[in-house]
Amino acid sequence: MAKPKIEPRLPKGMRDFLPQQMIKREYVFNIVREVFHLYGFEPLQTPVLELHETLMGKYGEDAEKLIFNAQHPGGKEELALRYDLTVPLARVVAQYQNDITLPFKRYQLSPVWRAERPQRGRYREFYQCDADIVGVQSMSGDAEILSLIISVLTRLGFPQFMVKVNNRKLLTAIGQYAGADGEQLADLYRSIDKFDKIGANGVRGELVTRGVDAEVVTRIMDLVTARHPGLEQLDFLEDVMANLPIAQEAIRELRELAAHLDAAHIAPDKYEFDLTMVRGLGYYTGPIFETIITEPNLGSVTGGGRYDDLVGLFRGESLPTTGTSLGIERIIDLMDILNLYPAHIGGTVVQALVTVFGADTRAESTGLVAELRAAGVRSELFMLDRPIGKQINYADKKGIPVVALLGADEIAAGTVKLKRLADGQEVIVSRAAVPATIADLLR
Amino acid sequence: MAKPKIEPRLPKGMRDFLPQQMIKREYVFNIVREVFHLYGFEPLQTPVLELHETLMGKYGEDAEKLIFNAQHPGGKEELALRYDLTVPLARVVAQYQNDITLPFKRYQLSPVWRAERPQRGRYREFYQCDADIVGVQSMSGDAEILSLIISVLTRLGFPQFMVKVNNRKLLTAIGQYAGADGEQLADLYRSIDKFDKIGANGVRGELVTRGVDAEVVTRIMDLVTARHPGLEQLDFLEDVMANLPIAQEAIRELRELAAHLDAAHIAPDKYEFDLTMVRGLGYYTGPIFETIITEPNLGSVTGGGRYDDLVGLFRGESLPTTGTSLGIERIIDLMDILNLYPAHIGGTVVQALVTVFGADTRAESTGLVAELRAAGVRSELFMLDRPIGKQINYADKKGIPVVALLGADEIAAGTVKLKRLADGQEVIVSRAAVPATIADLLR
Numbered sequence: 001m002a003k004p005k006i007e008p009r010l011p012k013g014m015r016d017f018l019p020q021q022m023i024k025r026e027y028v029f030n031i032v033r034e035v036f037h038l039y040g041f042e043p044l045q046t047p048v049l050e051l052h053e054t055l056m057g058k059y060g061e062d063a064e065k066l067i068f069n070a071q072h073p074g075g076k077e078e079l080a081l082r083y084d085l086t087v088p089l090a091r092v093v094a095q096y097q098n099d100i101t102l103p104f105k106r107y108q109l110s111p112v113w114r115a116e117r118p119q120r121g122r123y124r125e126f127y128q129c130d131a132d133i134v135g136v137q138s139m140s141g142d143a144e145i146l147s148l149i150i151s152v153l154t155r156l157g158f159p160q161f162m163v164k165v166n167n168r169k170l171l172t173a174i175g176q177y178a179g180a181d182g183e184q185l186a187d188l189y190r191s192i193d194k195f196d197k198i199g200a201n202g203v204r205g206e207l208v209t210r211g212v213d214a215e216v217v218t219r220i221m222d223l224v225t226a227r228h229p230g231l232e233q234l235d236f237l238e239d240v241m242a243n244l245p246i247a248q249e250a251i252r253e254l255r256e257l258a259a260h261l262d263a264a265h266i267a268p269d270k271y272e273f274d275l276t277m278v279r280g281l282g283y284y285t286g287p288i289f290e291t292i293i294t295e296p297n298l299g300s301v302t303g304g305g306r307y308d309d310l311v312g313l314f315r316g317e318s319l320p321t322t323g324t325s326l327g328i329e330r331i332i333d334l335m336d337i338l339n340l341y342p343a344h345i346g347g348t349v350v351q352a353l354v355t356v357f358g359a360d361t362r363a364e365s366t367g368l369v370a371e372l373r374a375a376g377v378r379s380e381l382f383m384l385d386r387p388i389g390k391q392i393n394y395a396d397k398k399g400i401p402v403v404a405l406l407g408a409d410e411i412a413a414g415t416v417k418l419k420r421l422a423d424g425q426e427v428i429v430s431r432a433a434v435p436a437t438i439a440d441l442l443r
Numbered sequence: 444m445a446k447p448k449i450e451p452r453l454p455k456g457m458r459d460f461l462p463q464q465m466i467k468r469e470y471v472f473n474i475v476r477e478v479f480h481l482y483g484f485e486p487l488q489t490p491v492l493e494l495h496e497t498l499m500g501k502y503g504e505d506a507e508k509l510i511f512n513a514q515h516p517g518g519k520e521e522l523a524l525r526y527d528l529t530v531p532l533a534r535v536v537a538q539y540q541n542d543i544t545l546p547f548k549r550y551q552l553s554p555v556w557r558a559e560r561p562q563r564g565r566y567r568e569f570y571q572c573d574a575d576i577v578g579v580q581s582m583s584g585d586a587e588i589l590s591l592i593i594s595v596l597t598r599l600g601f602p603q604f605m606v607k608v609n610n611r612k613l614l615t616a617i618g619q620y621a622g623a624d625g626e627q628l629a630d631l632y633r634s635i636d637k638f639d640k641i642g643a644n645g646v647r648g649e650l651v652t653r654g655v656d657a658e659v660v661t662r663i664m665d666l667v668t669a670r671h672p673g674l675e676q677l678d679f680l681e682d683v684m685a686n687l688p689i690a691q692e693a694i695r696e697l698r699e700l701a702a703h704l705d706a707a708h709i710a711p712d713k714y715e716f717d718l719t720m721v722r723g724l725g726y727y728t729g730p731i732f733e734t735i736i737t738e739p740n741l742g743s744v745t746g747g748g749r750y751d752d753l754v755g756l757f758r759g760e761s762l763p764t765t766g767t768s769l770g771i772e773r774i775i776d777l778m779d780i781l782n783l784y785p786a787h788i789g790g791t792v793v794q795a796l797v798t799v800f801g802a803d804t805r806a807e808s809t810g811l812v813a814e815l816r817a818a819g820v821r822s823e824l825f826m827l828d829r830p831i832g833k834q835i836n837y838a839d840k841k842g843i844p845v846v847a848l849l850g851a852d853e854i855a856a857g858t859v860k861l862k863r864l865a866d867g868q869e870v871i872v873s874r875a876a877v878p879a880t881i882a883d884l885l886r
Binding site: 005006007008009010011012014015016017018019022023025026037038039040041042043044045046047048049050051053054057065066067068069070071072073074075077079081091092094095096099100101102103105106111113115124125133135136138140141143144147151259260262263264265313314315348349350362363364366367369370371373376377378379380381383384385394397398 | 448449450451452453454455457458459460461462465466468469480481482483484485486487488489490491492493494496497500508509510511512513514515516517518520522524534535537538539542543544545546548549554556558567568576578579581583584586587590594702703705706707708756757758791792793805806807809810812813814816819820821822823824826827828837840841
């Protein structure tokens with residue numbers, strides 16, 4: 001074998017998806033799209049390349065170092081590969097004000113690029129899947145997002161998960177309640193955000209180390225770690241922070257959200273109010289959400305919340321917006337870990353391989369495969385010159401469930417022999433009955 | 444309205460697809476995928492960013508000026524956005540030799556980037572849709588590709604189209620036959636390639652101007668413009684070029700191709716042998732194909748052919764490969780021009796809007812929309828505080844076909860009023876009958 005001119009390899013952090021993987025990915029993507037459509041979310045697609053100025057100043061300095069720039073020889077525009085799907089949404093909503101009817105419920109399922117240090121489960125090109133509602137101030141929008149998340153995860157087959165709900169305003173209130181301000185408040189959030197990893201004592205220790213007054217730490221920790229079932233959690237917070245208007249507003253919003261969820265037949269055990277769920281500071285302005293796969297605890301698979309100010313960066317005027325991002329790459333990984341793919345999602349799309357005995361029967365086999373396809377059976381004609389045994393091995397290796405055998409005897413008799421590879425079952429049927437028999441064998 | 448900080452705009456040659464457009468694009472993409480699966484082609488996905496060295500030296504200097512380069516601050520690799528889907532396929536086949544079973548039938552439906560001067564119908568980011576078979580030397584592979592093209596276009600609803608077939612080897616033979624060599628041969632191809640645009644006399648004139656001997660021009664033009672029905676075209680060529688081995692090989696291949704197509708029940712009027720179809724010189728080594736939408740003549744929608752040497756650039760060893768690229772952006776445009784979208788592919792995915800009479804009935808409406816979604820009806824809850832008339836206007840504007848009205852009377856009676864907006868038909872049904880009645884109204 002001659003030396004190839006170019007070594008075939010990928011850039012750092014990039015992946016190819018061979019058919020076996022793509023079939024699983026497409027299965028997940030299709031269910032997600034189907035549920036999004038059921039909820040009336042409509043597809044949007046923005047280009048991979050945005051103007052550099054569109055992305056800059058939205059994500060913070062550290063994040064912006066991870067943005068890939070793009071250029072062509074002689075090009076005058078400064079371009080960049082999109083970093084997320086939220087900023088492009090804000091741009092679109094501002095740019096097409098006359099074409100977009102509000103409320104605008106859109107989803108986008110597309111890759112984004114971040115030059116992070118590659119590591120297990122983290123790549124430089126990965127898919128994001130966002131659903132957002134632009135133009136709805138009421139909590140019915142946030143309830144719609146939570147219902148959507150619950151439907152998607154249920155339809156994908158996740159048996160145990162919990163949607164955690166908090167409110168950005170409640171975090172502000174807690175700061176006021178505890179007497180923490182400015183820099184302290186930011187530290188406080190950063191520490192609370194680690195609750196899942198370092199536990200209550202870890203957070204406590206960090207806050208004290210950072211110089212937060214011990215009494216303040218106690219007040220905060222008592223508040224954020226309190227666990228009361230369902231709405232009692234809100235009663236508790238309402239009592240404790242009775243004199244803080246922002247707390248009362250936050251709690252009113254969460255009560256309203258719970259009422260909408262109840263009306264939408266969402267069982268109260270699907271979500272919980274959790275003050276330790278922070279989701280960074282970011283651009284959130286109201287309720288925030290995160291979904292955890294529980295039993296086994298496999299971490300977060302969705303994040304989101306209300307961000308009423310982002311669109312205003314492009315539009316002058318703000319528009320209330322709430323939404324969620326599904327961690328679709330993590331979901332795809334967990335589907336494998338939890339064995340959630342149905343049995344028919346295998347290594348191939350092909351349902352039947354039509355074998356070829358020899359040159360003199362090839363035309364009959366070619367005709368049969370055309371008939372199968374016309375009848376809707378996903379089928380492949382074996383196109384190399386190999387003995388039948390090798391052809392069956394090929395089907396077996398690829399995971400094709402049924403093989404059609406069409407020798408001189410079968411052709412003379414107007415029949416076809418079908419073999420199911422999983423159990424070796426064979427059946428000889430008339431040519432007209434082949435598609436229906438394959439359907440039976442696939443059951 | 445305050446001045447926005449950043450003007451919302453797109454880079455040159457880039458597009459956003461709003462839902463109304465995306466719904467049509469997805470309709471086309473889904474049919475294409477479905478037919479590809481029927482033929483046993485499996486999805487492959489390669490990353491947008493490739494190493495610069497992977498792309499360079501494959502497309503020619505002029506094309507390579509159009510490649511977008513990419514970089515992140517501090518990045519050490521030279522990256523580029525993919526320019527087509529063929530070079531990534533060749534890389535993948537070489538890179539995963541142990542994971543890929545041959546023959547490898549894959550498709551990829553993905554965007555590519557080219558910094559061409561933007562003009563009507565030409566963009567810098569556009570989708571390509573390629574189906575290729577790697578590892579099949581026999582013409583059954585080429586026949587499979589032609590059958591696939593015919594099935595896709597038929598399923599999309601194109602009423603009149605013609606697959607033009609030529610053979611790269613026949614073009615070499617014509618050069619030999621006419622006594623044209625080297626530079627002359629290249630000129631000859633370039634001129635013949637313009638046959639559709641400038642006609643026989645135009646090509647004749649160009650060749651003479653380029654200094655090709657008048658007698659040679661006559662011999663060439665008599666040959667490439669000869670039109671005999673079906674296989675008689677091959678008989679004619681076989682006679683004329685009887686003493687040229689490469690011509691005889693090319694004709695033998697095309698006869699074999701025709702025999703495979705006949706066995707696959709492809710009608711002979713779906714394709715024709717056309718020696719004026721050249722498809723550039725490029726990397727083709729055998730049969731080449733192009734499909735033209737005829738009556739009205741709307742130009743080419745697919746191109747392809749056999750290219751047995753490309754994989755060898757990465758692999759040392761060549762692998763026989765044949766395939767096609769669907770001009771999917773052009774197909775999407777033509778679907779509109781020829782009105783091929785079915786009536787239900789409208790401006791929205793939503794089938795029913797559930798209206799809200801007021802705060803006291805909102806919970807009932809929220810419950811109804813949850814029930815509709817559980818029954819598989821794609822539905823939207825109206826989430827703004829507006830009079831019913833405005834809510835119906837919203838449905839009308841968005842193209843939502845059915846509106847559900849749920850006032851105090853209906854709630855008391857356990858019924859729902861459904862209104863079909865196209866003709867104003869109204870019906871009042873029990874709540875349990877709502878999903879089935881909507882299905883009826885949508886028919």
